[in-house]
Amino acid sequence: MLKKFVSSFLALLLLVGCGAGQSAGTDPAKDAEKIVSELGIGDKMEAVQERVVRGLFFFDEGLIEKCSVYIANDKTADVVGVFDTSDPKAAREKIDAYLASAKEQMQNYYPDEVFKIDNAVVEEKGNRIVLIVTSDIESAKKLAQSVLG
Amino acid sequence: MKRNILVGCAFLLALCGCKGDTSAKKSETDETVYEEVTYACRAVDYYNYAQPVPASDPIEDSYFDDVLFAGDSRMGAMYLWGTIPNAQVEYVTSLNLWLIDSMPLDNHSDGRTMYDELSETEKGNIYLLFGINEIRNSEEYFEGWANEQYQSLITMLREKNPNVNIYILSTYHPREISGLPEPQLSEHLTWVNSRLASLADRNYIYFLDLDNGMTDEEGLIREEYVGDGLHFGPTGTHALEDYIKTHVVRRSTYVKEVCE
Numbered sequence: 548m549l550k551k552f553v554s555s556f557l558a559l560l561l562l563v564g565c566g567a568g569q570s571a572g573t574d575p576a577k578d579a580e581k582i583v584s585e586l587g588i589g590d591k592m593e594a595v596q597e598r599v600v601r602g603l604f605f606f607d608e609g610l611i612e613k614c615s616v617y618i619a620n621d622k623t624a625d626v627v628g629v630f631d632t633s634d635p636k637a638a639r640e641k642i643d644a645y646l647a648s649a650k651e652q653m654q655n656y657y658p659d660e661v662f663k664i665d666n667a668v669v670e671e672k673g674n675r676i677v678l679i680v681t682s683d684i685e686s687a688k689k690l691a692q693s694v695l696g
Numbered sequence: 697m698k699r700n701i702l703v704g705c706a707f708l709l710a711l712c713g714c715k716g717d718t719s720a721k722k723s724e725t726d727e728t729v730y731e732e733v734t735y736a737c738r739a740v741d742y743y744n745y746a747q748p749v750p751a752s753d754p755i756e757d758s759y760f761d762d763v764l765f766a767g768d769s770r771m772g773a774m775y776l777w778g779t780i781p782n783a784q785v786e787y788v789t790s791l792n793l794w795l796i797d798s799m800p801l802d803n804h805s806d807g808r809t810m811y812d813e814l815s816e817t818e819k820g821n822i823y824l825l826f827g828i829n830e831i832r833n834s835e836e837y838f839e840g841w842a843n844e845q846y847q848s849l850i851t852m853l854r855e856k857n858p859n860v861n862i863y864i865l866s867t868y869h870p871r872e873i874s875g876l877p878e879p880q881l882s883e884h885l886t887w888v889n890s891r892l893a894s895l896a897d898r899n900y901i902y903f904l905d906l907d908n909g910m911t912d913e914e915g916l917i918r919e920e921y922v923g924d925g926l927h928f929g930p931t932g933t934h935a936l937e938d939y940i941k942t943h944v945v946r947r948s949t950y951v952k953e954v955c956e
Binding site: 593595598599601602603605618620621622644647648651652653654655656657 | 769789790792794795798799800807829830832833834836837840841844845874875876
């Protein structure tokens, strides 16, 4: 009986620990909001609905467990996204495809924005991926690393 | 849905008003018995929504008092070069339909979005031209794009005004587009246009196939219409206007009352 209790307790401890180890364990919405705020681009960024995120990035069903994405409302290329995914490799591929498509678009209409996409920050740790497309590339890198812990 | 409503209304009217003829017949006992015969009338829409809008006589200019043209930068040509002053034109350069409620309209400075405009319009005829900015995506992408996002837009327009006439314009075949060479471009255009046609059919709305009338012998948009291979210049815009004027569905041609 005692043996069972101890093994169950240990299993529970393990479960609690695994969840936190995947990422910083923080809410993607809070992290995305923090990035937008600290980059000083809050005025032009809008959080988009989850169904729009799925449509824009064409994430397969179940690929993204939780996410928060802000997109610029002034036709610049700026994007901030924090994604908790079940498959970082697959999610990364979708994000890269989004960036490739966005770059083609910007080349046609807003070529001055292309450098942001060329220097997009895409950082991952565990099951979390952070995407930042903006002009302040150095700050973006630091913030991505900061929220990934 | 609009067709169902029309049919339903006509049927109800008919039930109320068409109770016309009564005929008499003699019974075996020579007593006159009146048997009521009821005629039910309904409006039947014979338009084939599975086909592109056919050519017709040019519509009168006043039609455009009640028209809204909405789309991406290709529709912007109507704003820049158009000669229909009474039509309303709204466009967003590089618009992705998924961002219809966040990207600002080009011809406004107050941050209004295409979705704001479409959700508030009272125009009875709405022309939609979307899809070129998403063209580099996969076929699966267009499933969600058409069946979820475009469909939600159509549903919103219909809920707001059940009698609105919606025309979906096909994504015409550009002469070239960066990052998507042939034959992939043709393949992607097939993906998007087949879904647009299907969307029109499912929702009983009209599909304008610009590839059937504005393209050359190779199936590309005519060179003289587009300066950069994609966007209409003045000549192309006037050709588009003529195409639209001669491809308007008159409901009176297709909706007939049938009484039984």
